[in-house]
Amino acid sequence: MSRIPLVVGNWKMNGSLASSDAWLREFRELCRKDAVRCESGLCVPSAYLLAFTPKLDSEPVAGEFHVGAEDVSDRVGTGAFTGEVSGDMLRDLGAWWCIVGHSERRTLYGETDERVAEKVKAAYDAGLHPILCVGETLEERNAGRTREVVLRQIAAVLSVAGIEALEAGAVAYEPLWAIGTGVAAGTDQIEPVHAVIRGALEEADPVKGGAIRILYGGSVKPQNAAEIIALPDVDGALVGGASLDAGNFYRICAAVR
Numbered sequence: 001m002s003r004i005p006l007v008v009g010n011w012k013m014n015g016s017l018a019s020s021d022a023w024l025r026e027f028r029e030l031c032r033k034d035a036v037r038c039e040s041g042l043c044v045p046s047a048y049l050l051a052f053t054p055k056l057d058s059e060p061v062a063g064e065f066h067v068g069a070e071d072v073s074d075r076v077g078t079g080a081f082t083g084e085v086s087g088d089m090l091r092d093l094g095a096w097w098c099i100v101g102h103s104e105r106r107t108l109y110g111e112t113d114e115r116v117a118e119k120v121k122a123a124y125d126a127g128l129h130p131i132l133c134v135g136e137t138l139e140e141r142n143a144g145r146t147r148e149v150v151l152r153q154i155a156a157v158l159s160v161a162g163i164e165a166l167e168a169g170a171v172a173y174e175p176l177w178a179i180g181t182g183v184a185a186g187t188d189q190i191e192p193v194h195a196v197i198r199g200a201l202e203e204a205d206p207v208k209g210g211a212i213r214i215l216y217g218g219s220v221k222p223q224n225a226a227e228i229i230a231l232p233d234v235d236g237a238l239v240g241g242a243s244l245d246a247g248n249f250y251r252i253c254a255a256v257r
């Protein structure tokens, strides 16, 4: 099964109007000089989506490049939900991708598997392309529970949102202990977990499950991207810190062969 590699940045709570504009100009310029061989995207705080989306329609950045959100409300429609941003609103702002269930949402904001599943469904129903994040803590890894945790996180989403929601988007394996540390998981640690995820997706649907891209996230940088993305069942990367710099993000995209 051939899957088009995908590299997506996650700005987290970083950026500004000025840096959004500068990032897009620099990334565009680099891609113009030497096009990348992957699909790419950038998820930014929803407050900055409009700093990107009006500029994308007329002039594609790098083949397929889409901007997205970092989270979405599990609520649909409108209503008295102060502070929430719905999937429809994100689509209205031009978002394509939507990260759901990032470990920072799970651990800092108490998002359960069930809430994450509802969010994936809400994102998909709104026409967004959800990127479901899964991954284990260091304690869970040391207790030999990585497989169990990742399978549980995926099963929750499959039962509520269906495999179609993931087929429209992607799954990102992000071991919590590798996020923001500067030290990525080893290739011998990444590969088996991606195989477990692929197995679960294919068990749900052999064809659709085989087509879903599985990204790795956790301290991906220009220096390690090529080695990681070349692994079997690693179809790209979800990049945090290194995506803040357009040049570094471009170099990660360019590492896709």
Ligand SMILES: O=C[C@H](O)COP(=O)(O)O
Residues within 6 Å of the ligand: 010, 102, 174, 178, 179, 180, 181, 182, 217, 218, 219, 220, 238, 239, 240, 241, 242
């Ligand atoms: O979503 C991105 C991940 O949390 C990875 O972040 P990082 O590349 O800064 O380690």
